[in-house]
Amino acid sequence: MTNATQPIFSCQGIEIAADAKSIVKGVDLTVHPGEIHALMGPNGSGKSTFATGLMGHPALTVSGRITLNGESVEEMPPHERARRGLFLGFQYPVAIPGVTVASFLRASLNALGKNTTNVFAFRKELEDVFERLGIPWGFADRYLNDGFSGGEKKRLEILQMVMMEPKFVILDEIDSGLDVDALKVVASGINEIAARGAGVLMVTHYQRLLDLVVPTRVHYFMEGKIAFEGEADSVRELEANGYDWLKQKVTGQVADVSITGKSEVHS
């Protein structure tokens, strides 16, 4: 590793199964403070499962080691991981009718040990963040993700991320379904928390986000594994040639390490 500081996040030998079906098949990843890692790969390769598995989704069976800021978290339930600074931004944030954005944020920040007892000060802080992220203030009193457009939901995910000051952030296709303005908001949010020293792992399909958020490292996911790693500019090759380019690269690699026995890659 080029970075000499202690990793903010690392995982080793992550395997994830859903309904007894193996989806993620052994992934190692190390991220240092302030680093932004991109995770790319074809649909169905296991990226989202990997992202939600790291957070401890109860429907997934996860094995392997997960270390956050020097502490093992793989045995912890999701809310404990969140309290230690792990944040997952959802691809499809779920609606919770009847719970307002403001009351949800207050409950969440309280749970994370932040002081929100001064209601006036809390509303003021909220108002500032809303304005900064271009979210109309009226959203504070709307029901969480209920009737929001795709872009509105994603802005709200970024807002939560910024307010919760996490140590390591996993963003699952945070850039899908965004217009250019929303994409800029999302990108500036990510850059902001990385500058504050958080580590970031973004699952994405698109160069356009990576133009605004330049990754330290890009990991290419295939069939439940990181098949290939590259620098930020490797994404341009992918953009130009599509995932066939990746397949060819990987096929070559798989041929070299044929012990995996993945013969279907060749066919």
Added chain:
Amino acid sequence: MSAQENIHTVNADYLERYGFSDPESLEGRAPKGLNRDVVKMISDYKKEPDWMREFRLRAYDSFLQKPMPKWGNQGIITNIDFDDIYYYIPPGAERGRNWDDVPENIKRTFDKLGVPEAERKFLAGVSAQYDSEVVYHSMKEELEKQGVIFLDMDSGLREHPDIVKKYFASVIPPTDNKFAALNSAVWSGGSFIYVPPNTHVEVPLQAYFRINAKNMGQFERTLIIADEGSSVHYIEGCTAPVYTTDSLHSAVVELVALKDAKIRYSTIQNWSNNVLNLVTKRAVAHEGASVEWVDGNIGSKLTMKFPCVILKGERAHGEVLSVAFAQDGQHQDTGAKMIHSAPNTTSRVVSKSISKGKGRASYRGLVRVNQGATGCKTDVTCDALLLDGASRTDTYPTMEIVEQDAQVEHEARVSKLADEQLFYLECRGIDPEKAKLMIVNGFFEPFTKELPMEYAIELNRLIALEMEGSIG
């Protein structure tokens, strides 16, 4: 104080707050069981006019003749032992107009229930039922100036016999059903409200009900008349002590909204889980009038309650907004009835239920559009949320539509507490128990937001109590 601590604090003093009982006053109590003599004794004790005494006796005959409902939770209602119930217990206290006149032990009860605070805060009148009699009853001066009558039903009968005779049992005759007949025979207490024409009662009128004596049947009778162009909001809140044997609560509530009048009747019912709550609630809405039932059912062993609005005059509007929470050992059998009897009448029903553990929630609804009631609109939404695999919900909607141009919307949804909602909140640091509570409170929010603030808070606390220990 965090929400988590809050939940535990509420739980810790629950028995203290709600599970207490004062030594019963035995003077004047009718013997257990029901017969003509008991009915006469009640009427004599109250020094009622002959017509009411005759009414009670006829109602008693109807009670004997009427069969038990053949539907609903047969396992419970067919096992009611009517001979093992006290039908009348007067309190050991006289009716008090001023707080100072109210006996100390009863004051303590109301202190625990928070009645004085409620009044201090914003209420114009308090009518608090303690056992069978209303012992404390106050009305602010401006209400009196407005000519608004707010009394317990017994005083109403004494002081305003003409109004009572005109409207009493005009909406729900004793022959309506077995429990309405029973109530008509032995009724005691309840509220009587008359609002004069074009008078608007700006603050909600409220009454607390409470069953104090073991095996005590409570048969209050409420009659509200909103005269032409007037409006009133009445709130009924219930708590009951924890007892081990079944207690029967069988109320009758009649609302009359005359031309262009508006009545809202809100209930938060929190009977202890041994109470059978078999209530008949019905309203008549005349031309241009509007009646809303806002009905929350949290406790009891079995509740059977189907608030009804008869839309009798053109353009009348009826609304039922109800929530039910069925816990282990509880059956909430609730719903609504809308009878469209005049043209261009509209109705809306929103029913939300939550079943937890082995709790069971049923929605039983009727919408009828009678011949000649053209241009009607009705909209029924039933939302059921199941918290556990063992929970149960049933929906029994009935639509009887005679006029073809009626606009009828009906939607029923059953959902399980979504794991993805829980996961989302947990990913934001919120522990599973709190997360579940947030989702449940959110589910009830369309109901809660219709309540005055302190009731909304009380309801949320009750739900927090009911949700205790619901995780793993």
